[in-house]
Amino acid sequence: MKFVAFERAKQGTGASRRLRITGKTPGIVYGGDGQPQLIELDHNALWHALKKEAFHSSILDMELNGQTSKVLLRDVQYHPFKQLVQHVDFQRVDARTRLQNKVPVHYVKADESEAVKLDHCVVNHVISELEISCLPSDLPEFIEIDLSGLKKGQSLHLAEVKLPKGVNAVTRGKKNPVLVSVVAPAAEEAPAEAAAAPAPEAKKGKGKK
DSSP, rough: OOEEEEEEOOOOOHHHHHHHHHEEEEEEEEEEEOOOOEEEEEHHHHHHHHHHHHHHHHHEEETTTTTTEEEEEEEEEOSSSOEEEEEEEEEETTTOOOOOEEEEEEOOOOOGGGHHHHTEEEEEOOOOOEEEEOGGOOOOOOOOEOOTHHHHHEEEEESOOOTTTTOOOOSSSSSOOEEEEEEEEEEHHHHHHHSSOOOOOOEEEEEEE
C-alpha cells in the first residue's frame, strides 16, 4: 500500500492544532539510517487507509519529497470521541534487519470440523493477532489457520500451527499459548450441572391435629 506524506516544518501543540483545522494530521517517521522526520498527511486519506487491515500489518510505501521509502505503521492516536486522528508514527524498514510486528490471525474452516459439524460445539478465538519476527520481505499481511481438524474438547495451541516460511512467533509469558478453544454445547452442560447440584430437601408434611 502506498501513501503520500509531506514535510512538516513546525512542531508543538499550537502548530499541530492548526494543521488539524486545515484537514491535515501531524506525524513522525523514525528509525533506519536517517534522523526522525516530522511529517503531515491528508486526514481524510489517512482515515480511510486506517480502516484497511493491511495498512496496520503490511510494509507501506511512503512517498515523501518525490522519494519512496518502506515504513511500518507503529502508533495511531485518536481523539477520545471525535472521528479524528490526532497523530501517527511510522518506522523506516531496513530490508536486512528482522522486525517485530503484530499481524491479524484469520481462522478458517471451523464449520467443516468434527467439533462444529457433528458435535455442535462453540469455537472460541482466544487470540486474534500474533506478534511475529521476520525479515521485511517475509512479513505476511495476516496468518491463516485451518480449523477443520478441531474435535470436541480440544484446544489449539501455537506449537501446533505451521507459520509461514521465515516467520517466528514472539511469545511473552506463555511459551505455547492457546489460540482456539472448543466449548461443548450449552444443552450438554446443563444436564451435567443439574446432576452435580444437591437434591432439594423434601418439604415436611403438616402433622394431623
